[in-house]
Amino acid sequence: MTSPIPSLPTAVPDAPDFVVIDVETACSRVSSICQVGIVGFRDGREVMAYETLVDPRDEFSPFNVGIHGITAGHVTGQPTFGEIHAVLDGHLSGRIAVAHSAFDKGALAAACRLSAHPLIETEWLDSVRVAKQAWPQLSSHRLNVLARFLGIEHRHHDALSDARAAGMVIVKAIEHTGIDLKGWMTRPARAKPKPPLPASEGPLSGERVAILGEALDGKLAAAVAAAGGRVVRSVGMTTTLLVIAKAQPYGRWVEASPMHRRAQELREAGRPVAVVSEDALRARLGRAT
Structure with missing residues (x-):
């Protein structure tokens, strides 16, 4: 009916x-x-x-x-x-x-x-x-x-x-x-923050890093740039790393986000995109120093 x-x-x-x-x-x-x-x-x-x-x-x-x-x-x-x-x-x-x-x-x-x-x-x-x-x-x-x-x-x-x-x-x-x-x-929208410039060398040199759950002018972005990584606004063909900020609990919202879904699509297509937590990234940086 x-x-x-x-x-x-x-x-x-x-x-x-x-x-x-x-x-x-x-x-x-x-x-x-x-x-x-x-x-x-x-x-x-x-x-x-x-x-x-x-x-x-x-x-x-x-x-x-x-x-x-x-x-x-x-x-x-x-x-x-x-x-x-x-x-x-x-x-x-x-x-x-x-x-x-x-x-x-x-x-x-x-x-x-x-x-x-x-x-x-x-x-x-x-x-x-x-x-x-x-x-x-x-x-x-x-x-x-x-x-x-x-x-x-x-x-x-x-x-x-x-x-x-x-x-x-x-x-x-x-x-x-x-x-x-x-x-x-x-009222105009706030100006979008710019990603910090990467250091000339460091343990993340050559990495293109997208961050989910934190602004581009946040502490995590600053840490990535200080380690030589280039912070990018979104996940694309050249992205090598997607970091989940620990300020956000990992859950369904992460899996539903366009950035995470795009990373999964690229991984399934054979692209080398790693998805890691902020804790895992900071542990990697700590071992490298």
């Missing part, structure tokens, strides 16, 4: 100042949206919520299922992305739309293209960027970390809960900094 297509949103007196969208995907293709959550906020409080499962007409990879728990069986009879496009457009079009990182924006655009529907026109605000400027002292600005830090109730990798939490990050950032929504929309 096919589920009814959600009806179009109707205008309400409490129209949101901004809406937040989060999506979950069925596999590595970002177009494979299998769940959507949207929450609207006005004057610092929630005024609307919308959630639906989506049949992505794509495979469900064990990796993605392990993250969000949604399987092919859960979306049987649910609407396709094309069938909810008008609903999403009604909630988002012409409004400020918040997403935690660029992933959801990219997934929405990819699903629009795949389903031959027009892109949804909205002004985007990245809650990761806001959080990094509001709380620069945090070593991670992942949504579950922020939720714990800010005391936000949150069930990670549930689209509606993620959207609600990301919206509260914006609300609390406004309260914390005094910068209003318009200010955050016009």
